[in-house]
Amino acid sequence: MSRKYEKSLVKAIEEKQYKENRRGVEIIVKPIPDFEGKGAMDPRLLKSTKKMNLMMKFMPKNLMKMDGSPKSIERLRKIFNNVDSTEIITDNFIRERKTVKAEDGYDIPISIFKSNTPIENSPILYFIHGGGFFAGSTDVVAEALKLFVTTTNMIAVGVDYRLAPENPYPTGHKDCYSVLKWIGENAESFGGDSKNIFVGGDSAGGNLTLYCSNRSIEDNLDLVRGQLLFYPTVNMGGVKDENTEFTIADIDIYPDHEKYIKPGIEMFSQATSSLGDILGSDAEIMTKYLTPYMDVSQKSPVTFISSGEHDFLTIESLAYAKKLKDLGVDTTFTYYCGLGHAYLDHIGNYPQAEDCVNDIGDFIRKNRV
Known part of the structure; x- marks a missing residue:
């Protein structure tokens, strides 16, 4: 299948990007490539949001309610497990499926993605999918990983950790850390470099990424060369300080798109508390x-x-970035205008998703040893 946008839009994002200071953090702003308007929703996202809003008019209001009940989990998993990307990479890659032993002996499924011409002693992107800790899979982000390996000839590893609530915390977190340690011990066996492991994750996967990084630091293993966090969950406990406090007025919203933008922000703000x-x-x-x-x-x-x-998670992401920068940690922050959550799930649908994968490759090339 082909992209649902002109590839020139990916280049336009790169050409239009600029730097500014936002909430004490220098960020790289990525404008909508083909629409002007402060706080506007990207036209591709707007089109799909209008369709979704029309469908939701005929659905019960509690359909998107997020709690720990079996009915809620089952309902939301059907949504979160859906593969929303458009397939644009159909060849020049392989996906090898293996398992890694967890601490309790469980076989954790992993996927190793490579191009047909991987570079020798390759850096490794270890990617942990999101889904609120209770849903999602490597399949949801597979198109992003396929695009990454075919454009960089590096290696990517995805993990299908055990999900809550059937497997309560810290099972999923420990699964992810077990796989990180396995990669560190076995990288050379599949063409990777154990000195260049970059751990990344989106949403809840960003939280799991930081668990891996922090555990590696605590255990003096030095396994993580770099970490990549995509709209991560970093302040689940709701710590309030001058950097996390905000109101909806702090977010730019294009007046004509307000009725499409605000509900999504409000929904995520409520969901994190569950x-x-x-x-x-x-x-x-x-x-x-x-x-x-x-x-x-x-x-x-x-x-x-x-x-x-x-x-909604952008505010806590900026707050986290500020703490890192204040500690002297080299931190890059990219900010996509017109988008909300989970854009890496939309390879082939949004040019911003493809631009983001390009940035992943650039970041790893720049910071490998």
């Missing part, structure tokens, strides 16, 4: 493992953060 219930009764939300914002390490690896203009 994650503790989903993770299980033993989940201690106010620890750096689930609320990494409360304890940021000066030893954190070089960091890349990306988030959307209309994503």
Whole structure:
């Protein structure tokens, strides 16, 4: 299948990008490539949002309610597990499926993605999918990983960790860390370089990424060369300070698009408060493992953060970036105008998603040893 946009729009994003200071953080602003208007929604996202809003008029109001009930989990999994990307990479890659032993002996499924011509001793992108800790899979982000390996000839590894609430915290977190350690021990066996492991994840996967980085620091393993966080969940416990406080007025919203933008922001702000219930009764939300914002390490690896203009999580992402920068950690932040959450799931649909994958490759090339 072909892209649902002209590829020239990807180049236009790069050409139009600029830097500015936002909430004390220097960010790289990525404008909508083919629409002018402060706070506007990207035209491709607007089109799909209008369709969704029309459908939701005929649905019960509690359909998107997020709680730990079996009915809610089942309903939301059908949405979160959907593969929304458009397939644009159909050849020149392989996906090898393997398993890694968890601490309790469970076989954790992983996928190793390579191009047909991988570079020798390749850096490794270890990517942890999102989905609120209870949904999602590597399949949801597979198109992004395929695009990454075919454009860089590097290696990517995806993990299908066990999901809550059937597998309460810290099961999924420990699964992800077990796979990181396995990669560190076995990188050379599949053509990778154990000194250049870059851990990344989107949304809840960003939280799991930071768990891996922090555990590696604690255990003095030095496994993570760099970390990449895409609209990450970093302040689940709701720590309030001058950097996390905000109102809806702090977010630019194009008046003509307000009725499409505000509901998404409000929905995510409500949903994050339910994650503790989903993770299980033993989940201690106010620890750096689930609320990494409360304890940021000066030893954190070089960091890349990306988030959307209309994503509720952008505020906490900026706050996290400020803490990193204040500690002297080299941090890059890209900010996509016109987008909300989960754009990496939309390779082939949004030119911004393709631009983001290009940035991943550039970040790894720049920071590998």
